[in-house]
Amino acid sequence: MSDTIVAIATAPGEAGIGIVRLSGGESLEILDKIFVPTRGESIKEYKPRRLTHGKIIDPKTNQIIDEVLVTYMKAPYTYTAEDVVEINCHGGIVPVRKILELVLRCGARMAERGEFTKRAFLNGRIDLAQAEAVMDLISAKTDKSFDVAFGQLEGSLSKEVKNIRESILEMMAHITVNIDFPDEDIEEITYKELQDSANSIYERIEGLLESAQTGKIIKEGLHTVIIGKPNVGKSSLMNALLKESRAIVTEVPGTTRDIIEEFVSIKGIPLKIVDTAGIRETEDIVEKIGVERSKEFFNKADLVIFVLNASEPLTDEDKQIMELLKNRQTIILMNKTDLPMVLDEENIRKILPNKKIIKISVLEGKGLKELEDTIVEMVYGGEVRQKEVSFVTNVRHKDALERAKTSIQEGIEAIRQGLPLDFVEVDVRNCWEALGEITGDTVGEDVIDKIFANFCLGK
Numbered sequence: 001m002s003d004t005i006v007a008i009a010t011a012p013g014e015a016g017i018g019i020v021r022l023s024g025g026e027s028l029e030i031l032d033k034i035f036v037p038t039r040g041e042s043i044k045e046y047k048p049r050r051l052t053h054g055k056i057i058d059p060k061t062n063q064i065i066d067e068v069l070v071t072y073m074k075a076p077y078t079y080t081a082e083d084v085v086e087i088n089c090h091g092g093i094v095p096v097r098k099i100l101e102l103v104l105r106c107g108a109r110m111a112e113r114g115e116f117t118k119r120a121f122l123n124g125r126i127d128l129a130q131a132e133a134v135m136d137l138i139s140a141k142t143d144k145s146f147d148v149a150f151g152q153l154e155g156s157l158s159k160e161v162k163n164i165r166e167s168i169l170e171m172m173a174h175i176t177v178n179i180d181f182p183d184e185d186i187e188e189i190t191y192k193e194l195q196d197s198a199n200s201i202y203e204r205i206e207g208l209l210e211s212a213q214t215g216k217i218i219k220e221g222l223h224t225v226i227i228g229k230p231n232v233g234k235s236s237l238m239n240a241l242l243k244e245s246r247a248i249v250t251e252v253p254g255t256t257r258d259i260i261e262e263f264v265s266i267k268g269i270p271l272k273i274v275d276t277a278g279i280r281e282t283e284d285i286v287e288k289i290g291v292e293r294s295k296e297f298f299n300k301a302d303l304v305i306f307v308l309n310a311s312e313p314l315t316d317e318d319k320q321i322m323e324l325l326k327n328r329q330t331i332i333l334m335n336k337t338d339l340p341m342v343l344d345e346e347n348i349r350k351i352l353p354n355k356k357i358i359k360i361s362v363l364e365g366k367g368l369k370e371l372e373d374t375i376v377e378m379v380y381g382g383e384v385r386q387k388e389v390s391f392v393t394n395v396r397h398k399d400a401l402e403r404a405k406t407s408i409q410e411g412i413e414a415i416r417q418g419l420p421l422d423f424v425e426v427d428v429r430n431c432w433e434a435l436g437e438i439t440g441d442t443v444g445e446d447v448i449d450k451i452f453a454n455f456c457l458g459k
């Protein structure tokens with residue numbers, strides 16, 4: 001039996017309530033040493049999943065630590081599938097820390113990062129993709145990324161991966177039977193049938209991989225850069241977007257002061273916007289792009305929003321910037337349409353044909369909706385695909401899918417060349433194993449440890 005672990009499950013600080021959570025076979029025993037119930041029930045009478053009122057008392061000094069409510073959850077129907085005890089104490093760092101120390105003194109061990117969820121996985125309550133979804137849930141910044149993570153926690157991705165693996169298993173069984181009993185009167189699998197199965201498996205893997213790009217955007221945000229010469233309204237645009245979406249402002253470690261990076265949510269799609277207006281306006285913008293960091297941001301951007309002043313003709317500076325945008329995913333904004341229009345759309349098209357051009361007035365709030373719709377359209381490729389698609393949001397999953405795809409491609413090639421079935425079998429098995437890494441069926445302990453090491457404490 002594994003040892004009993006403990007951690008603070010709630011955020012530190014001035015919260016109303018704090019939770020200290022224990023998991024493992026000795027949880028109830030440890031609780032019994034430090035908890036005195038108000039009604040005097042014995043430990044055997046704590047009804048699972050019912051709150052019991054009482055006090056935490058230091059058994060050594062008899063000092064009262066806090067007034068609490070405790071819950072006992074009986075294995076195996078708990079978060080970790082082990083006995084779990086939760087102590088709800090007053091929030092604030094003092095009671096929580098004192099109770100934690102007491103529990104440690106009474107025989108529990110400090111939980112490692114993600115160890116509760118790791119135990120849920122090791123005890124078979126959830127698979128690895130579901131465990132990883134727990135982490136994504138906690139770090140989700142928009143409704144959409146939460147929804148996708150929640151879907152994965154509920155098993156949306158796992159189910160599809162399991163189904164594909166089942167089809168592969170059937171294919172492997174057919175192959176094996178034909179290798180082992182080639183002469184017997186068993187349904188002879190033709191290479192044509194194999195080809196069909198392998199193709200269908202390939203397409204389903206490809207389908208998951210296609211969702212990975214959207215998945216990445218939903219999880220990490222669409223890297224967006226707002227660019228344009230000084231005074232075209234970049235900062236106002238940024239502010240307008242921020243206001244609409246009640247942005248989550250994040251501190252980005254390592255970014256220099258003159259680059260502002262913020263999260264806004266456009267219909268659930270997180271946009272990680274870099275406002276180049278933060279770059280001192282006195283300096284030449286094109287030259288500034290040459291500067292290491294801004295160049296890095298610009299090159300990394302999935303989307304460039306290029307702002308022009310519609311009340312004046314194109315300037316050389318505009319044209320210089322436009323040269324940089326030729327091969328980039330770009331939305332062109334003709335801003336300040338509240339003023340008399342001077343800029344000719346045709347002149348923009350001469351330099352940048354085939355880019356989406358939107359007329360807006362940030363001042364009057366006009367055109368912002370069209371901008372948002374355009375961004376949504378670009379991300380979802382026209383049709384807003386909703387929950388039925390399980391987005392692949394995790395780099396590890398994507399990597400496993402890539403390898404599964406390569407293996408099945410090799411299998412298809414082996415079939416095409418009419419190679420012996422043993423060869424095909426190896427490729428198909430490799431594919432099956434790569435997919436198993438997603439659900440955790442075919443991963444080693446080192447990979448598992450690495451995954452949970454990225455979790456937060458107490459989860």
Ligand SMILES: Nc1nc2c(c(=O)[nH]1)N(C=O)[C@@H](CNc1ccc(C(=O)N[C@@H](CCC(=O)O)C(=O)O)cc1)CN2
Pocket residue numbers: 076077078079086125
């Ligand atoms: N107090 C508290 N709140 C919490 C959690 C927790 O651990 N403690 N959670 C976690 O961080 C989340 C809830 N997630 C949970 C998931 C599964 C089980 C659980 O006991 N599952 C069992 C029993 C299901 C049943 O039969 O009722 C199971 O799946 O076998 C508990 C919590 C969010 N809120």
